Amino acid sequence: MSVEPYREITFDKDGDGPPGQASELVALARRGVGDLVVFAHGWNNSPSGATRLCSDFFEPFPGLLAPGVEAGYAGVIWPSMMFTDEPVPDYRALVTVLPEKEPVIGRLTELLAAAPPEEAAFAEFGALLRELIDVGVEGVGLEGVGLEGVGLEGVGLEGVAVPDAVPEFLVADPVEVCALFTEALESAGTLPAEAFGGGLRKYWKGAKEVLRQATYYVMKKRAGRVGEQGLGPLLGEVARAAPGLRVHLVGHSMGARLVAYALRGLPAGARPVASLTLLQGSLSHYAFAARLPHDPGRSGSLRDLQHRVRGPVVACYSRHDTALGVMYPLASRLANDSASLTGTGSGLIGADDPRWGAIGHDGVRAVPEGVRRGLADVLREGVPGSGCVSVDVADVVRSHSDICRPELARVVVSAARTGR
Numbered sequence: 001m002s003v004e005p006y007r008e009i010t011f012d013k014d015g016d017g018p019p020g021q022a023s024e025l026v027a028l029a030r031r032g033v034g035d036l037v038v039f040a041h042g043w044n045n046s047p048s049g050a051t052r053l054c055s056d057f058f059e060p061f062p063g064l065l066a067p068g069v070e071a072g073y074a075g076v077i078w079p080s081m082m083f084t085d086e087p088v089p090d091y092r093a094l095v096t097v098l099p100e101k102e103p104v105i106g107r108l109t110e111l112l113a114a115a116p117p118e119e120a121a122f123a124e125f126g127a128l129l130r131e132l133i134d135v136g137v138e139g140v141g142l143e144g145v146g147l148e149g150v151g152l153e154g155v156g157l158e159g160v161a162v163p164d165a166v167p168e169f170l171v172a173d174p175v176e177v178c179a180l181f182t183e184a185l186e187s188a189g190t191l192p193a194e195a196f197g198g199g200l201r202k203y204w205k206g207a208k209e210v211l212r213q214a215t216y217y218v219m220k221k222r223a224g225r226v227g228e229q230g231l232g233p234l235l236g237e238v239a240r241a242a243p244g245l246r247v248h249l250v251g252h253s254m255g256a257r258l259v260a261y262a263l264r265g266l267p268a269g270a271r272p273v274a275s276l277t278l279l280q281g282s283l284s285h286y287a288f289a290a291r292l293p294h295d296p297g298r299s300g301s302l303r304d305l306q307h308r309v310r311g312p313v314v315a316c317y318s319r320h321d322t323a324l325g326v327m328y329p330l331a332s333r334l335a336n337d338s339a340s341l342t343g344t345g346s347g348l349i350g351a352d353d354p355r356w357g358a359i360g361h362d363g364v365r366a367v368p369e370g371v372r373r374g375l376a377d378v379l380r381e382g383v384p385g386s387g388c389v390s391v392d393v394a395d396v397v398r399s400h401s402d403i404c405r406p407e408l409a410r411v412v413v414s415a416a417r418t419g420r
Contacts, residue, residue: 001051002059005033006073008051013079013222015230022237025074029242033072035274035418036245037061040076040231042253042282042401043219050077053252053404060409069418078226080219080254094215104132108211115204119175122200125207126174129214133170170214175203181213182206184326219254220282227258232265239272246274246310248416252403256281256360263305275311275415279403280321280360282328287359288313288388289366294355306367306388314389314415316408317363318397324358360400363390375407383414 007024011017025036039057041050054075065071081094095102108128111121169177182203235247251259256278263273286292289300306313319325357365364370370388378391396405413419 002055003061003073005031006054006058006075008054008075008077009038009231009234010077011079011226011230013226015226015228017230017234022234022241025072025234025238025245026241028072029238029245032070034244034246035069035071035248035416036074037071037248037250037412037416038074038076038231038259040078040227040249040251040255040258041080042251042255042280043080043216043223046081047077050080051075056404057250057409059404060406061413064406064410064413064420065418066420071418076226076231076251076255076258078230078255078258079222081215098132098218101132104128108132112204112208112211115201117199117201119200122174122178122203122207126170126177129174129211130170133214133218167214167217169210174207174210175200178203178206178210180206181209185209187326220257223254223258224261227261228265230265231258231262233267235262235272236265236267236270239267239270243272245272246416247272248275248277248412248418249273250277250279250412251281252279253282253360253400257283260287260302260305263302263308266308271308271310273309275314275412275417276306276309277314277316277412277415278359279316279408280318280324280397280400281315281358282324283359285354285357285359285362285365288364291366293366300366311417312383312386312389312415313364314383314391314411315359315364316391316393316397316411317360318392318394318402319361320394320398320402321358321361321400323400324361328356328358328361363392364388375411378414379407379410382419383411385417389415 005028007021007028009017009021009025028036037058039054041053054073058073061071061073079096081096094105098105108125111125111128114121169180182205185205238245238247249259249262251257259276260278260281260283263276266273283302284300287300287302288304288306290303292298292300354365359365363372367388370390371384372390372392373384375391375393375395378389383389383391391411393405393408393411396407397403410419
């Protein structure tokens with residue numbers, strides 16, 4: 001580990017962790033640590049990979065701190081998955097998080113490897129996908145998946161109170177869905193038009209992305225649960241025993257969702273969080289909105305929770321993040337808008353439709369008091385001391401996972417008010 005003192009906070013898929021974790025953090029405070037930086041990794045990280053990521057991310061911090069600042073560090077290790085981008089992926093890591101589905105995962109892997117050019121194979125793929133995450137054709141059975149804003153970790157547009165809604169693309173025609181995802185990949189420049197050959201065969205690249213998005217919803221629900229039921233209550237324990245400790249939450253991708261949802265899990269009256277920084281956050285840009293612009297009667301799933309943070313809520317975003325700029329809005333749109341599957345929607349990807357945007361692609365939206373800054377301005381003048389602050393980091397962040405940058409460490413330190 002590149003920094004000391006460092007502790008790891010571990011949770012299972014339900015947000016439960018081993019006893020004594022809060023006590024370890026309290027012990028740091030009693031040893032003189034006044035500021036604790038807590039980093040949560042995103043989707044696609046194995047435990048060992050997550051620890052390496054924490055080490056790489058934290059490495060610049062000691063050289064950035066002001067004299068007299070006593071900082072400690074913690075990594076939140078939660079069960080996401082490794083989901084590599086090999087031509088024929090090895091889904092053994094997916095089995096580790098869904099072990100009861102091993103036969104289904106095995107058959108899905110065979111289909112993706114063989115890429116059979118028959119509609120019947122796509123029909124089997126769709127059925128297996130629904131079985132993987134327990135969705136019936138009639139749209140019943142995906143536990144906890146609803147549209148966000150009613151306490152359910154779920155799908156796409158945040159704030160829409162429709163319980164038990166199932167993503168449309170999981171129950172629609174598999175060929176049409178795989179074709180849409182293939183076209184989106186081609187338009188984003190991540191898939192050559194000739195990949196996998198012609199005819200139906202080329203749609204298997206899109207099928208791989210459909211599988212990725214389906215498992216994304218499992219991880220999306222899990223990240224929120226771990227934050228709200230695991231990290232939030234743990235920080236409440238720490239606040240009771242060490243009220244002077246200032247906690248600075250940082251999360252990447254799904255880890256941004258995790259730390260943001262920890263605000264929902266804080267006990268009433270507890271305010272240990274001094275700053276919150278979301279790096280390429282995989283959650284709606286309307287998450288903190290009191291009213292959705294297109295539907296003022298509804299709100300974001302984290303409505304007004306920025307007020308539980310004593311300092312700023314910083315959202316670092318980059319237009320180069322195609323995972324959030326292309327696939328996030330496409331999956332969110334197809335999850336909620338059946339017209340997109342029949343060709344009557346307004347455009348393929350929906351990137352121009354603000355309903356489906358991610359906070360890591362264009363920052364915080366629909367929060368009137370929020371401000372927007374360029375990275376150079378923030379590095380020169382510092383992060384504002386409170387409220388929602390969207391920082392355009394496209395000058396240094398060139399992809400979704402491109403976060404181990406000293407400039408981003410400087411943003412976190414500035415938000416924490418611990419810098420030189």
